[in-house]
Amino acid sequence: xxxxxxxxxxxxxxxxxxxxxxxxxxxxxxxxxxxxxxxxxxxxxxxxxxxxxxxxxxxxxxxxxxxxxxxxxxxxxxxxxxxxxxxxxxxxxxxxxxxxxxxxxxxxxxxxxxxxxxxxxxxxxxxxxxxxxxxxxxxxxxxxxxxxxxxxxxxxxxxxxxxxxxxxxxxxxxxxxxxxxxxxxxxxxxxxxxxxxxxxxxxxxxxxxxxxxxxxxxxxxxxxxxxxxxxxxxxxxxxxxxxxxxxxxxxxxxxxxxxxxxxxxxxxxxxxxxxxxxxxxxxx
Amino acid sequence: xxxxxxxxxxxxxxxxxxxxxxxxxxxxxxxxxxxxxxxxxxxxxxxxxxxxxxxxxxxxxxxxxxxxxxxxxxxxxxxxxxxxxxxxxxxxxxxxxxxxxxxxxxxxxxxxxxxxxxxxxxxxxxxxxxxxxxxxxxxxxxxxxxxxxxxxxxxxxxxxxxxxxxxxxxxxxxxxxxxxxxxxxxxxxxxxxxxxxxxxxxxxxxxxxxxxxxxxxxxxxxxxxxxxxxxxxxxxxxxxxxxxxxxxxxxxxxxxxxxxxxxxxxxxxxxxxxxxxxxxxxxxxxxxxxxxxxxxxxxxxxxxxxxxxxxxxxxxxxxxxxxxxxxxxxxxxxxxxxxxxxxxxxxxxxxxxx
Numbered sequence: 001x002x003x004x005x006x007x008x009x010x011x012x013x014x015x016x017x018x019x020x021x022x023x024x025x026x027x028x029x030x031x032x033x034x035x036x037x038x039x040x041x042x043x044x045x046x047x048x049x050x051x052x053x054x055x056x057x058x059x060x061x062x063x064x065x066x067x068x069x070x071x072x073x074x075x076x077x078x079x080x081x082x083x084x085x086x087x088x089x090x091x092x093x094x095x096x097x098x099x100x101x102x103x104x105x106x107x108x109x110x111x112x113x114x115x116x117x118x119x120x121x122x123x124x125x126x127x128x129x130x131x132x133x134x135x136x137x138x139x140x141x142x143x144x145x146x147x148x149x150x151x152x153x154x155x156x157x158x159x160x161x162x163x164x165x166x167x168x169x170x171x172x173x174x175x176x177x178x179x180x181x182x183x184x185x186x187x188x189x190x191x192x193x194x195x196x197x198x199x200x201x202x203x204x205x206x207x208x209x210x211x212x213x214x215x216x217x218x219x220x221x222x223x224x225x226x227x228x229x230x231x232x233x234x235x236x237x238x239x240x241x242x243x244x245x246x247x248x249x250x251x252x253x254x255x256x257x258x259x260x261x262x263x264x265x266x267x268x269x270x271x272x273x274x275x276x277x278x279x280x281x282x283x284x
Numbered sequence: 285x286x287x288x289x290x291x292x293x294x295x296x297x298x299x300x301x302x303x304x305x306x307x308x309x310x311x312x313x314x315x316x317x318x319x320x321x322x323x324x325x326x327x328x329x330x331x332x333x334x335x336x337x338x339x340x341x342x343x344x345x346x347x348x349x350x351x352x353x354x355x356x357x358x359x360x361x362x363x364x365x366x367x368x369x370x371x372x373x374x375x376x377x378x379x380x381x382x383x384x385x386x387x388x389x390x391x392x393x394x395x396x397x398x399x400x401x402x403x404x405x406x407x408x409x410x411x412x413x414x415x416x417x418x419x420x421x422x423x424x425x426x427x428x429x430x431x432x433x434x435x436x437x438x439x440x441x442x443x444x445x446x447x448x449x450x451x452x453x454x455x456x457x458x459x460x461x462x463x464x465x466x467x468x469x470x471x472x473x474x475x476x477x478x479x480x481x482x483x484x485x486x487x488x489x490x491x492x493x494x495x496x497x498x499x500x501x502x503x504x505x506x507x508x509x510x511x512x513x514x515x516x517x518x519x520x521x522x523x524x525x526x527x528x529x530x531x532x533x534x535x536x537x538x539x540x541x542x543x544x545x546x547x548x549x550x551x552x553x554x555x556x557x558x559x560x561x562x563x564x565x566x567x568x569x570x571x572x573x574x575x576x577x578x579x580x581x582x583x584x585x586x587x588x589x590x591x592x593x594x595x596x597x598x599x600x601x602x603x604x605x606x607x608x609x610x611x612x613x614x615x616x617x618x619x620x621x622x623x624x625x626x627x628x629x630x631x632x633x634x635x636x637x638x
């Protein structure tokens with residue numbers, strides 16, 4: 001460990017500490033790779049990202065498509081391995097974790113996806129889907145116990161017990177996102193990474209899901225990493241905001257500061273492009 | 285300013301196992317030359333079905349009623365009175381609606397008539413250009429196809445010239461190079477520009493844009509919205525812009541219609557509708573839309589009712605905080621909010637909000 005990382009809040013040990021994370025992909029990877037200026041070689045998807053996340057904090061990561069935000073999410077979950085960099089989770093070496101240690105840490109970090117329809121197995125009942133992480137991490141828990149915990153978690157996510165015995169297709173997009181959230185929270189993780197959790201949803205439903213995420217963050221003392229292409233979405237929940245462009249954080253700071261007095265040109269450009277709703281007297 | 289499109293009681297019905305449902309119910313509005321109207325609604329509100337009805341692209345089994353008159357003063361052989369209409373086939377001529385309004389009723393036009401109108405008089409662009417563009421054809425060839433569909437026998441050189449002009453009009457940089465590229469070689473923003481170039485290639489006066497920027501990043505979205513504004517001004521293009529995004533609607537259009545469960549529940553000047561919404565659903569949407577400030581999120585409780593189980597009165601009543609017994613007796617009329625400034629809401633409380 002070299003250098004010092006300023007803890008984000010209260011001088012307490014951060015929950016997650018990321019330093020100089022890097023990940024490159026080969027440019028000529030797919031048959032449909034965008035030809036635009038790609039001349040072969042390696043492209044850095046995540047290019048030296050460092051940040052800390054305090055317990056109970058919500059950090060928003062904003063960037064346009066292709067900026068590397070989803071690759072970053074996958075790195076944080078160790079779904080893919082970085083080329084270099086360090087990650088400490090609860091003070092432990094998260095990148096070096098293997099075997100039992102990896103499993104223990106893994107259950108403490110969960111993910112909520114954009115497309116709940118694609119991430120829920122259509123042939124499984126909701127109770128099985130939500131209880132599945134328990135079946136893996138607490139294999140001794142009997143089925144009845146699993147279902148009871150799944151039911152309680154569905155209720156916390158705003159769905160009734162009866163959802164347990166139904167299939168994903170019987171639910172609307174917003175309800176499916178609630179199922180995805182219940183599944184992510186059933187192991188009582190400390191960190192939830194939500195990648196575009198509302199961008200597939202209608203405005204009024206998206207607001208319900210953001211409210212839910214914020215309420216559950218408080219109830220379960222979660223840290224939340226909210227990844228989105230939308231500044232307004234991030235602005236609703238994040239206490240700190242990082243703006244990502246071409247694999248790098250070009251600006252990071254308190255949400256009010258980044259949104260109201262952006263320092264980086266790219267942040268200003270993003271803010272200027274957001275279509276505004278005229279202010280009116282409808283506000284409560 | 286002439287009227288380009290006039291809808292009167294446009295209704296679309298779809299067969300379902302439980303009977304007919306109405307994804308679009310008695311929608312009326314007029315759209316002037318060079319004007320932009322935004323239709324705002326969430327999924328299931330009927331906004332896309334409305335667009336498909338105008339394009340003659342309703343799904344099989346669907347039926348449309350009402351009147352949708354397309355006027356086009358420009359260069360397409362329609363006399364000033366609009367009666368220079370050719371009856372194409374005997375079967376299509378039995379439309380019994382009197383032709384009191386000039387122009388063609390899109391809802392009774394035959395498939396052949398619609399084919400002649402689409403592209404030439406009325407065109408549409410979609411959310412995901414990748415699904416509308418042919419992945420096996422170069423961008424330029426697809427635009428050329430759209431041009432030749434309406435003017436057979438054009439010389440190859442003339443077609444090429446018009447393709448480049450269409451790309452230039454859609455502000456595609458390096459049009460010669462882009463014309464030779466395949467859709468997958470283009471960014472999302474460029475693909476949408478190619479779509480716009482293709483849609484406008486045969487010179488339609490009316491463009492229907494269905495969530496054209498929803499799949500784009502904000503910076504690319506801004507460029508497309510700027511482009512549409514330029515085209516409106518320069519070509520006097522009328523724009524029917526369909527979106528779920530209130531901010532985009534406010535940016536694009538001077539007039540807005542808010543749809544809920546198939547009906548227009550509020551309409552008027554964008555500034556009026558957004559600043560002083562008169563329908564509780566509009567108010568709810570505005571409060572639920574995230575802004576850049578950290579406002580307290582306020583979502584609308586409940587969900588949109590299924591079309592086969594609409595409440596007898598106001599469709600929004602079950603979710604409405606101002607719900608009164610009178611809301612359940614009949615579907616409210618569109619009531620003028622103030623004097624006659626065109627701001628109207630389908631709410632029994634609307635008139636008292638002046």
